[in-house]
Amino acid sequence: MSARLDPFYPVVDSADWVRRLVGAGARLIQLRIKDRPEADIREQVRASLAICAAASARLVVNDYWEIAIDEGASHVHLGQEDLDAADVKAIRAAGLRIDVSTHTYDELDRALTINPDAIALGPIWPTILKQMPFAPQGLERIGEWKRSIGDRPLIAIGGLTPERARACLDAGADIVAVVNDVLGAADPEARAAEWIAATRSAA
Numbered sequence: 001m002s003a004r005l006d007p008f009y010p011v012v013d014s015a016d017w018v019r020r021l022v023g024a025g026a027r028l029i030q031l032r033i034k035d036r037p038e039a040d041i042r043e044q045v046r047a048s049l050a051i052c053a054a055a056s057a058r059l060v061v062n063d064y065w066e067i068a069i070d071e072g073a074s075h076v077h078l079g080q081e082d083l084d085a086a087d088v089k090a091i092r093a094a095g096l097r098i099d100v101s102t103h104t105y106d107e108l109d110r111a112l113t114i115n116p117d118a119i120a121l122g123p124i125w126p127t128i129l130k131q132m133p134f135a136p137q138g139l140e141r142i143g144e145w146k147r148s149i150g151d152r153p154l155i156a157i158g159g160l161t162p163e164r165a166r167a168c169l170d171a172g173a174d175i176v177a178v179v180n181d182v183l184g185a186a187d188p189e190a191r192a193a194e195w196i197a198a199t200r201s202a203a
């Protein structure tokens with residue numbers, strides 16, 4: 001059985017952000033980089049892993065599972081399209097955990113076929129980060145998902161604030177992921193501290 005993951009889960013796009021938010025107390029963090037050359041991504045993954053190792057924080061690498069394996073990461077996040085191309089056996093053989101995004105019942109069924117380590121459900125509220133063809137899930141669906149995924153942690157994502165994150169945890173989520181509310185804040189470290197206070201007190 002693996003250790004319980006921290007409920008506060010910021011999602012960032014650079015090793016600089018990893019350094020800042022791990023410095024602010026994050027112990028679970030995702031590196032989600034889009035549209036950059038592979039060499040840059042590899043460098044960012046390597047630097048982020050070093051920062052996290054020094055702070056006993058866990059880095060989750062989004063999308064780039066081959067780089068994650070090469071660089072010695074312990075955890076990847078894959079969406080449904082990522083699953084089309086991923087070699088799940090190779091990821092498992094390298095000992096990495098795999099978390100999978102879901103937005104519909106069909107996606108949940110498919111995700112469960114690979115026996116994922118955690119399931120993400122989103123967007124709980126509307127998000128401005130990216131366009132998605134999914135209506136906001138709302139809080140009720142969190143309980144439904146939780147009842148369908150066994151002992152795996154459930155990650156809630158999309159449009160979250162500390163107050164909404166608390167509501168997600170109260171509804172059955174184990175982990176609450178965030179981009180804009182922290183990275184777009186006037187003082188991201190102070191906002192991260194608000195998230196930590198709101199989420200760890202719920203644990």
Ligand SMILES: Cc1ncc(COP(=O)(O)OP(=O)(O)O)c(N)n1
Pocket residue numbers: 011030032062063077078079080081082101120121122130155157177
């Ligand atoms: C915690 C978490 N949940 C969902 C996602 C979305 O993954 P995906 O659907 O593959 O989309 P991209 O993030 O790759 O654009 C995530 N990254 N993290």
Ligand SMILES: Cc1nc(C(=O)O)sc1CCOP(=O)(O)O
Pocket residue numbers: 101102103121122123124126127128129130132157158159160177178179180181
């Ligand atoms: C990357 C991502 N995936 C989602 C999903 O529903 O799968 S929502 C999302 C963006 C979350 O950003 P914010 O906290 O700024 O809304």
Ligand SMILES: [Mg+2]
Pocket residue numbers: 062063077078079082
């Ligand atoms: Mg993806």
